[in-house]
């Protein structure tokens with residue numbers, strides 16, 4: 001993709017954020033409803049196929065573009081950005097690990113035309129957020145399979161056209177011998193098992209669902225999920241989530257900046273005391289962005305070699321990625337909190353133009369989307385065996 005085509009995708013995202021997702025964001029949040037108008041706009045502009053290579057009809061966007069699109073959407077509606085981000089994680093898993101198979105090439109070409117939204121079903125009743133462990137299993141019969149899974153949290157489960165689901169390879173496989181399988185519209189039902197009335201990210205509509213599905217064994221990715229997870233699902237998640245959080249953090253800082261400017265205008269020639277606080281929060285936003293950028297550059301280098309660099313499966317790389325998620329999810333809450341303190345009561349009120357309620361509530365999801373303590377526990381184990389450089 002040319003540079004101008006790439007930047008036009010980001011322009012499109014900016015426009016959807018400003019004109020469609022942003023104006024609907026408070027209603028989406030208040031009603032915990034799906035941001036259907038933003039999804040329709042993304043489909044109209046072919047944003048759902050942004051990461052699909054050009055030879056299959058997609059825009060051939062880079063991972064950095066995806067993070068920037070997530071950021072642009074996240075400035076206006078965290079839920080819309082997260083839906084875009086989660087869909088792209090699924091697309092990236094197929095592009096990186098199954099594009100060598102005709103079935104998946106056809107699927108991706110079809111996605112370009114139909115702009116299907118792909119949901120993710122990794123969480124499961126009984127294993128919680130432990131993505132590398134499954135209870136449910138693929139049951140094969142000749143060329144076909146059936147798969148039943150009790151998911152604890154499936155974003156836009158009622159709106160997804162297709163799903164990528166983790167499961168044990170077979171009923172006799174151990175919990176960590178997993179595959180990733182695509183289940184398609186018309187071949188599955190999602191029976192909602194509970195409500196979605198959370199604190200933030202309300203528009204993601206991430207209720208618990210019981211999935212009942214069937215399909216052809218061609219729909220099972222051949223690469224083991226352990227590889228897909230370490231090479232793509234985890235890193236891409238952390239990058240596009242980070243993009244979303246940078247967008248959310250920018251929304252908070254821009255409200256704080258507008259508030260401080262208003263104070264300065266009210267007393268010309270003086271620097272309001274809140275300007276000092278603003279000067280303190282801006283470097284935190286910069287830190288969030290630069291730490292993501294640095295690791296993203298490294299990832300692009302590692303994934304672009306053929307075969308992808310072994311370093312992607314290394315302990316040291318896993319630690320770096322986990323640290324990005326841990327520090328980013330703490331920084332975003334810190335930034336939103338500081339913006340609230342700058343705006344004071346104007347930020348605390350829900351009906352003020354400086355309101356930070358939605359931003360702050362959305363920001364808290366960052367630490368839970370894979371629990372930070374779960375990640376710290378994994379890091380602790382890895383640090384015990386990591387050899388010094």
Ligand SMILES: Cc1cc2nc3c(=O)[nH]c(=O)nc-3n(C[C@H](O)[C@H](O)[C@H](O)COP(=O)(O)OP(=O)(O)OC[C@H]3O[C@@H](n4cnc5c(N)ncnc54)[C@H](O)[C@@H]3O)c2cc1C
Pocket residue numbers: 086119120121122123124127128129130151153154155156201204206365368369370371372373374377378
């Ligand atoms: C907005 C949002 C959207 C989501 N969308 C999806 C989706 O589309 N698809 C999907 O599959 N999932 C989705 N999830 C689920 C998410 O990926 C995690 O699975 C889920 O948030 C974890 O739920 P939990 O905190 O209840 O469970 P757990 O991960 O089991 O954690 C429970 C508590 O135990 C702690 N804990 C767990 N294990 C350890 C350990 N080993 N050491 C120390 N502490 C530990 C955790 O830190 C946490 O405090 C979404 C979550 C959110 C918030």
